[in-house]
Structure formats: C-alpha cells, structure tokens
Amino acid sequence: MRLDNVCGYFDCREFDARKAYADRQLKADTQQVGFNMTFAPDALPECVAEFAKEFERKDGSKAFAVKVKVGAKCKFFRKENGVVKQVARPTNEELDGERWEVCLDFNALHGDATKKEASGYWANGILLVGTQSDMFADLSDESAAQQGNLPDEVAQEIAEDLAF
Numbered sequence: 001m002r003l004d005n006v007c008g009y010f011d012c013r014e015f016d017a018r019k020a021y022a023d024r025q026l027k028a029d030t031q032q033v034g035f036n037m038t039f040a041p042d043a044l045p046e047c048v049a050e051f052a053k054e055f056e057r058k059d060g061s062k063a064f065a066v067k068v069k070v071g072a073k074c075k076f077f078r079k080e081n082g083v084v085k086q087v088a089r090p091t092n093e094e095l096d097g098e099r100w101e102v103c104l105d106f107n108a109l110h111g112d113a114t115k116k117e118a119s120g121y122w123a124n125g126i127l128l129v130g131t132q133s134d135m136f137a138d139l140s141d142e143s144a145a146q147q148g149n150l151p152d153e154v155a156q157e158i159a160e161d162l163a164f
Contacts, residue, residue, distance in 0.1 A: 068106050
C-alpha cells in the first residue's frame with residue numbers, strides 16, 4: 001500500500017507516562033519508532049481506515065490518528081536533482097520533533113493478539129520529502145537568491161503581471 005505526500009511526526013522517544021514528551025529519552029537508532037499522522041474524517045484514506053483511531057480535538061472536532069511502525073529493515077529515500085536515491089537511515093535525533101512530509105510504502109499486518117503477533121501498519125520504505133521547517137529553505141537562502149537573479153526587464157514584467 002502507498003500514501004503519497006502525507007504529513008506527520010516521527011515518535012522516537014521511549015514511552016513514560018510520568019514524563020512530558022520532551023523529557024523522555026530518545027530510543028536507540030536501531031529501535032522501532034513510529035510515524036504518526038492525523039486526518040479529518042472526510043480526508044481519511046481508505047487504505048489506512050482499518051487501524052485508524054478516532055479522537056476528539058481540543059476544539060471538539062473529530063479526527064483520526066494513524067500510526068505506521070518503522071522497523072530496522074525500513075529503507076529511507078530522498079529525492080536529489082529529480083532522482084530518488086536510497087539514503088542511510090537518519091538518526092532519531094534528526095527525525096524527532098519535526099513535522100515531516102513523506103511518501104510511505106507500507107503493509108498491514110493482522111496478527112493474533114492472543115499470541116502477541118504484530119498487527120497494524122509497518123513501513124517498507126519512506127521517501128523523506130522534507131520538513132515543514134525547511135519547505136522554503138531555497139527561497140530564503142541568500143546564495144540561491146543571488147544565483148537566480150533575473151534580468152531587470154524580466155523582473156519588471158513579472159512584477160507588473162503580479163501587480164506589485
């Protein structure tokens with residue numbers, strides 16, 4: 001199954017109900033982590049509806065939470081110069097605390113809970129599109145702005161078309 005261009009967070013911390021999330025210890029880079037997404041009820045993809053958990057937001061609206069487990073065998077990819085390349089798994093420190101846009105390739109497992117078999121969604125591969133914090137990095141980078149200078153007459157035409 002696939003989900004393209006979804007946003008969510010990697011949960012890379014050990015669970016401890018007595019501590020705030022930020023105070024929890026990061027898991028080792030070889031341990032299983034989770035990728036958590038939320039969807040509005042009308043935007044829930046059919047392929048993840050089976051294990052989605054409904055919850056109520058602070059404002060009273062309903063939403064669905066979906067967790068995809070990311071094991072040690074999951075492959076990570078990035079798109080560089082228009083080509084998708086496999087990359088080394090980022091550290092948990094790099095993944096944690098950022099809102100990521102990703103494309104997921106995953107399986108649904110239906111294990112027997114009485115035998116403690118795995119069930120839920122498990123990632124096979126993750127294409128890291130980017131984080132919400134770096135979506136406009138190219139635009140704010142001064143060297144990129146200097147390299148992309150337009151001739152004055154072209155810049156003037158664009159400004160007139162956009163009515164600046």
